[in-house]
Amino acid sequence: MPQEPKKRHSRARQGKRRASIRLSAVKSFSCPNCGSPVAPHTVCRNCGFYKGKEVVAIKVKEKKAE
Numbered sequence: 001m002p003q004e005p006k007k008r009h010s011r012a013r014q015g016k017r018r019a020s021i022r023l024s025a026v027k028s029f030s031c032p033n034c035g036s037p038v039a040p041h042t043v044c045r046n047c048g049f050y051k052g053k054e055v056v057a058i059k060v061k062e063k064k065a066e
């Protein structure tokens with residue numbers, strides 16, 4: 001048998017607990033190479049750069065140019 005709470009928490013207590021539960025705004029920063037908005041810890045989708053190095057070869061950019 002799993003353990004059960006002995007007494008029920010009041011609505012106020014429930015509300016206090018849930019008051020801090022919320023989504024935080026997504027932090028955005030721009031790519032140092034091309035300046036497009038990128039999520040942190042993510043390879044840039046526009047130029048394929050991460051930490052100043054080209055990590056992913058860009059096929060998408062070539063298609064856009066054509």
Ligand SMILES: [Zn+2]
Nearest residue numbers: 031034044047
């Ligand atoms: Zn970039």
